[in-house]
Amino acid sequence: MFEIFKEHKGFGRQILLLAKNDLIKTYKGAAVGPVWAIVKPLFTLFVYWFAFTVGIRGGHIVDVANVHGHTVGYPIFEFIMVGFVPWWFISDAILAGAKSIRINRQFVTKVSFPVSTIMSYTLLSKLFVHFMLVICMYVYMIFYNGGPTIYNIQFFYYCPLMFMFFIVLAWSTAPMSAFSLDFYNVINSVMSGLFWLSSVVYSSYDMDSDIIRKIMYINPINFFTNGYRNAFLYNRWFWDYPQFKWETLCVALEFVFLFILGLFNYKRLRKRIADVL
Amino acid sequence: MDKPIISFNNVTKIYTLYKNDRDRLKALFFRPKTAKDHMALSHVSFSIKKGESVGIIGDNGAGKSTLLKMITGVSFPTEGEVFVDGKVAALLELTAGFSQEMTGRENIYLKGYILGLKDEFIKTIEEEIIEFAQIGDYIDQPVRTYSSGMKMRLGFAINVNIDPDILVIDEALSVGDAKFKKKCKNKIASIIKQGKTVLFVSHSMDSVKEMCQRAIYLKKGEIIYDGDTEEALKIYSEQKK
Numbered sequence: 001m002f003e004i005f006k007e008h009k010g011f012g013r014q015i016l017l018l019a020k021n022d023l024i025k026t027y028k029g030a031a032v033g034p035v036w037a038i039v040k041p042l043f044t045l046f047v048y049w050f051a052f053t054v055g056i057r058g059g060h061i062v063d064v065a066n067v068h069g070h071t072v073g074y075p076i077f078e079f080i081m082v083g084f085v086p087w088w089f090i091s092d093a094i095l096a097g098a099k100s101i102r103i104n105r106q107f108v109t110k111v112s113f114p115v116s117t118i119m120s121y122t123l124l125s126k127l128f129v130h131f132m133l134v135i136c137m138y139v140y141m142i143f144y145n146g147g148p149t150i151y152n153i154q155f156f157y158y159c160p161l162m163f164m165f166f167i168v169l170a171w172s173t174a175p176m177s178a179f180s181l182d183f184y185n186v187i188n189s190v191m192s193g194l195f196w197l198s199s200v201v202y203s204s205y206d207m208d209s210d211i212i213r214k215i216m217y218i219n220p221i222n223f224f225t226n227g228y229r230n231a232f233l234y235n236r237w238f239w240d241y242p243q244f245k246w247e248t249l250c251v252a253l254e255f256v257f258l259f260i261l262g263l264f265n266y267k268r269l270r271k272r273i274a275d276v277l
Numbered sequence: 278m279d280k281p282i283i284s285f286n287n288v289t290k291i292y293t294l295y296k297n298d299r300d301r302l303k304a305l306f307f308r309p310k311t312a313k314d315h316m317a318l319s320h321v322s323f324s325i326k327k328g329e330s331v332g333i334i335g336d337n338g339a340g341k342s343t344l345l346k347m348i349t350g351v352s353f354p355t356e357g358e359v360f361v362d363g364k365v366a367a368l369l370e371l372t373a374g375f376s377q378e379m380t381g382r383e384n385i386y387l388k389g390y391i392l393g394l395k396d397e398f399i400k401t402i403e404e405e406i407i408e409f410a411q412i413g414d415y416i417d418q419p420v421r422t423y424s425s426g427m428k429m430r431l432g433f434a435i436n437v438n439i440d441p442d443i444l445v446i447d448e449a450l451s452v453g454d455a456k457f458k459k460k461c462k463n464k465i466a467s468i469i470k471q472g473k474t475v476l477f478v479s480h481s482m483d484s485v486k487e488m489c490q491r492a493i494y495l496k497k498g499e500i501i502y503d504g505d506t507e508e509a510l511k512i513y514s515e516q517k518k
Contacts, residue, residue, distance in 0.1 A: 014390040017383065024378045111374040111391055112350030112365075182302040269305075271353040274346075275292055276301070 004171065004266060007114030015121045022125035037129045038136060041088055048084075048201060049077045065206055066242060067234045074233060078145060082233045083200040083225045085137050086162060089130040090221055091191060093123050093163075097170030098187045101178040105277045108178070115270060119170040127163055134159075141232050154231035154238060162224045165255055171262025175269035179276055199225045205241065217247040220254050280362070281324035282443060282474050283348060288357035290318040290343050290498075317343040319498040320357070327442075330475035332485035332506060334513055335495035341478050344495070345369060345445055348476065363442025363474075364392055371432025377421040381412060381431055384420055388435050402438050409464075410434035411457070430457060437464050443474045482510050 008015075027036060053060050053076060061073035100122040107113040134155070141147055177184035197219060199205070204216040205226055216222050226247075230238050238244050292315045293308075295301045300309040318340045325331055333341050346352035347359045349367045374391060375384050385406055389399040407416050410430040412423075420428060437444070446465065469475050469488065479485050485492060485506060492509035494502040496516070502509045 010393075011390070013396075014387065017379075017387065017390075018376070021376050021378050021383075106374060109351060110370050111367075113374070113391055176305055179305055180298065180302040182298060183305060272293075274352050276295075 002263070003270070004116040004263065007116045008120065011114055011117050015117055015124060018117075018121040019124035019128065022122060023128055026125070037132060041084065041133060045077070045081055045084060048080050052076050052080070052201070062203060063206065064203055064234060066240075067236055068240075072234075078141070078233060079203075079229075080201050081137055081140070082229050085130070085133050086158075086224045086228045087195070087198065087200045087221065088133065089126060089162065090166060090224065091195070092126045092129070093166040094169065094173070094187065094191060096122050096126060097166060098173035098177045098184055100170065101174045101273065102181075102184070102277070105178070109274050109277050115175075115273070116171065116266060119167060119174050123163065123167050123170065130159075137232065145233070147235075149235050151235045151237065152231055154227065157238075158224055158227040158231065161251075165220060165224075165251070165258070168255065168258045168262050172258065172265040175266055175273055178273050179269060194219075194221065198222055203229075214246065217243075217250045218254075220251050223247055223251045280327075281360075282327045282362050283476075284324035284358075284360045285321050285344075285347075286358040286360070288318055288321045288347070288354045288359055289316065290340075290347070290352070291316050291355040317498055318354075321498070321500055322357075323493060323500065323503055325474060325476070327474055328472040329491060330469055330477065330489045332489035332492040332509070333476060333478045333495065334480075334482075334485060334492055334509065338497075339495040340498040341495055345447070345476070345478060348443070348445060361443070364439065365443045365445060366392075366436040366439055366441035367445040368433065368436055369445060369447045371436065372425075372428045375420050375428065375432070378419050380419055381407075381410075381416040381423070384431070385435055389439065392439060394439065402440070406431075406434045406438045409438060409460075426454075433461060437461075437468065441468075441473065443476065444468055445476045445478075447478045482514070486510065 060076055062076055062079045063071050063073050065071045097119055100118050101108060101115065104118050104122075107118060108115055138148075138152075173183075173187060177187065198221040199216065199219075200221075203226075204213065204219075204222045207213045207216065226241075227238060230236055230241070238248075241247075293304070294313045294315055295304060295309065296311045296313075300311055303309045304312065321340075321344070333344065335341050343352065345367070347354060348361055349365050349369070350361070353359075374388060376387060379387065382403070385403055386396075386399055407413075410416075410427070410433070412427055412431060415423065415427065420431075423431070444465070465475075475488070477485060477488050489506050491504065492502075492506040493500060494509045494513050501516070502512050
């Protein structure tokens, strides 16, 4: 049942090496290479900022309730930036994680390889890009929003959790996508819709309907985007959000569920993947 | 008595063939009705002791590759048990497992890690490998810039220099020019002399006779004969007629 952990034992250096390799592969052949990792997100941000402020007029400020007892309005640009930074990692991690075994099939069909480490190094390489974006965002926030503040350290709570959450998800999706390309296509389709169901360009904490707001706790992505906003934008502790117990419970249950499902699916499919890839 | 280094205990390998992609999706959750089974190996049992060199003969589709894949740890048996005790170096697909973006040197380490070697040990064989592969300054260039011959040479050099306990060789393999081929043959011969276990797959009767005292003759996934090479080859050529 725990072969995933066995496979990782003593493999740390290699995971790092392969993560680096994965990064190089993503940005190879481009003159400015890694700069693209920044430029593309910047452009996305600009487009959304444009759509919300110039296109749909009146969207300059996002009101957020219960920040240190008040309702505070935040500039839309900062608001969506802090939401997008974790979202980019999440969407990368879900898609690349699901595809990882399929892409690295030479490690499965040709040599004896600890297959579960493929998911780990793939997501690790995405995490490096994420760190770069977090630094850019942080510099911006320090200049325009004041700081650094003590609340920023919540990054070290949310970021590792986010990383673990989506690795555990990939334990299921990667072997299943390796088995059937249709399964990967299902994930791909879900992802394109998931963006609008997630608290990236709006605040799921501040929806009018009580029921819908609670339903939004089910989406784990909201936990992380709102978490990053607690840490960098709202400057409050996550336990200062009145219903933090509910959202934390939802994510914790989902994590345990995905963890068990991942171990089960990996064990079930690991030995069959080499035969079908 | 020596403990066997490789043993197959009543091993059966069944490949499930799916009719189409829809069936593959279904197969994630249950077994589709239209799926067909192909038995590649059927109740195969044998054991190989340390220091033996064994030839594996048989027609295409007899199950030779499946058997080797299970020894190298790529494929797993449907039923039965496969037991392999030691480092396996496979001269099957030499460029397998190379990472195109990494340099030759990094790939030496990568391959070493996959085989469970430690940094210190890889360091000691690093120069030997580079020397053997005759790659020169290219060793610090990404593998994608290598010619196919260079990749093969590097792959071969890594596999024979990691001090394997078991060496798996596919005769169909061709590595570089005549000069390098000779070098390879000598290296393999010296490994056999060291008392390592060698598995040799070939269609050429002569090379099997030359290298192995024992041969296993496979036909349609079953062992027809396991024993003396001369005898195995005799049965094989008789059945061919």
